[in-house]
Amino acid sequence: MKRQNYLSWDEYFMAVALLSAQRSKDPNTQVGACVANDQNKIVGVGYNGFPWGCSDDELPWDREGAYLDTKYPYVCHAELNAVLNAITTDLRRCRIYVGLFPCNECTKVIIQSGISEIIYLSDKYRETDQVKAARIMLDKSPNITYRQMQTSLEFLTVHFVPPGEK
């Protein structure tokens, strides 16, 4: 009989997004994104971080203060990185799994890439104008839908050392 508690595709791709988020140096919010195609193959992953060559030790991770002294003008969002890192520029019929509902800027990138579905986990910034603008665009776009991830999983553990071998 086959194993029962294997991951669904949704859980698997969201877990890849969440694992990718663990690469983020942002001390406050770590976001990951995973793009899967209609054959359930991963075609792009990303997490929030500063652009290539911009040192994490020189740019600020602060949230408050003068705009140029915060992370906001510099950080590349997870969704942008996942789309730019993708193995193809044509992402029609692909889904993007994200830890956080995308902002308006990422939503533009997602729509323009051709992605057809957004699956998100947290919606903690739903009251912000950025996320409201994102929803306005998505609700007007005929070729893209979005839904919140449904799962009974609360967490997932990976073992680098198999249990019992230590």
Ligand SMILES: O=c1[nH]c(=O)n([C@H]2C[C@H](O)[C@@H](COP(=O)(O)O)O2)cc1CO
């Ligand atoms: O969609 C997103 N994707 C994404 O990668 N981010 C990143 C940018 C920042 O590094 C961080 C948000 O920071 P904070 O929660 O401290 O404002 O998450 C933020 C959003 C906002 O929804």
Ligand SMILES: [Zn+2]
């Ligand atoms: Zn964004």
